[in-house]
Amino acid sequence: MGRRRLPLEKVLLGFLMQGPLHGYDLHRRVETELGNVWRMGMGYIYNTLKELERGGQVESVVLPQENRPPRKVYRITPAGQRSFLDWVRQPVDAVRDMRVEFPAKLYFFHLLDLDGVSRLISAQETACRRRLERLEKSAERYGPHDFDRLVFDFRRRQIEAVLDWLADCRETWAAWRAAAQKDNLREAQMEWKTDTPS
Structure with a gap:
C-alpha cells in the first residue's frame, strides 16, 4: 500500500x-x-x-x-x-479532515461546476453517523466520572457539529443552485426577447 x-x-x-x-x-x-x-x-x-x-x-x-x-x-x-x-467525490475519512479537506472538495464542486455535491454531502453525513455510532458503542464502558467520558463527549459534540454544518451546506448549495437557475432563466428570456423580431 x-x-x-x-x-x-x-x-x-x-x-x-x-x-x-x-x-x-x-x-x-x-x-x-x-x-x-x-x-x-x-x-x-x-x-x-x-x-x-x-x-x-x-x-x-x-x-x-x-x-x-x-x-x-x-x-x-x-x-x-x-x-x-x-x-x-469521496467523503473524508476522519473528522479532523473536515476542517481542510472537505471544504476544498466543496470549493472545487463550485469552481468546476461539478455534479454530485448532494451525493458527497450525503456520503459524508453517513460516514459521520457511522463514526458517531462506533464512538457511542466504545463509550459504554466509561463511567460517569471517568476522565475518558470528557474526551468522548468532546468527540461526540465535534461530530454532531459537523452533521449540523453539513445540513447547512446542503441548504446553502440548494439556494445557490436555485439562484443560478433563476439567473440562467432570466438571461435566456432576455436573449429570446432581443433575438425575437418586433
Missing part, C-alpha cells in the same frame, strides 16, 4: 482542471481562493508539483519568454484528472 496522497496534491490538480498554470499562479490561487483553509509556501507547492509529475499526474513544458527567464507550465494528465475526480 502506497503512502496517502496529501490533499494539497489534489488541490493543485483541481486548479489544473481549468487549464495549464505555472507554479507561481498555483501558489497565488491557493493563497487567494483557499487562503482561509490552506497556507502553503512556494517551496512546498513546487515539491508537490515535482512529485505529481513523477507520478504521471501532471506534465510540464518550459516556455521561453521575451526578456525574461523561461517559464515552466504544468498541465494535468488524464491520470491526474481521474485521480482528482475520484478524490473530490
Whole structure:
C-alpha cells in the first residue's frame, strides 16, 4: 500500500482542471481562493508539483519568454484528472479532515461546476453517523466520572457539529443552485426577447 496522497496534491490538480498554470499562479490561487483553509509556501507547492509529475499526474513544458527567464507550465494528465475526480467525490475519512479537506472538495464542486455535491454531502453525513455510532458503542464502558467520558463527549459534540454544518451546506448549495437557475432563466428570456423580431 502506497503512502496517502496529501490533499494539497489534489488541490493543485483541481486548479489544473481549468487549464495549464505555472507554479507561481498555483501558489497565488491557493493563497487567494483557499487562503482561509490552506497556507502553503512556494517551496512546498513546487515539491508537490515535482512529485505529481513523477507520478504521471501532471506534465510540464518550459516556455521561453521575451526578456525574461523561461517559464515552466504544468498541465494535468488524464491520470491526474481521474485521480482528482475520484478524490473530490469521496467523503473524508476522519473528522479532523473536515476542517481542510472537505471544504476544498466543496470549493472545487463550485469552481468546476461539478455534479454530485448532494451525493458527497450525503456520503459524508453517513460516514459521520457511522463514526458517531462506533464512538457511542466504545463509550459504554466509561463511567460517569471517568476522565475518558470528557474526551468522548468532546468527540461526540465535534461530530454532531459537523452533521449540523453539513445540513447547512446542503441548504446553502440548494439556494445557490436555485439562484443560478433563476439567473440562467432570466438571461435566456432576455436573449429570446432581443433575438425575437418586433
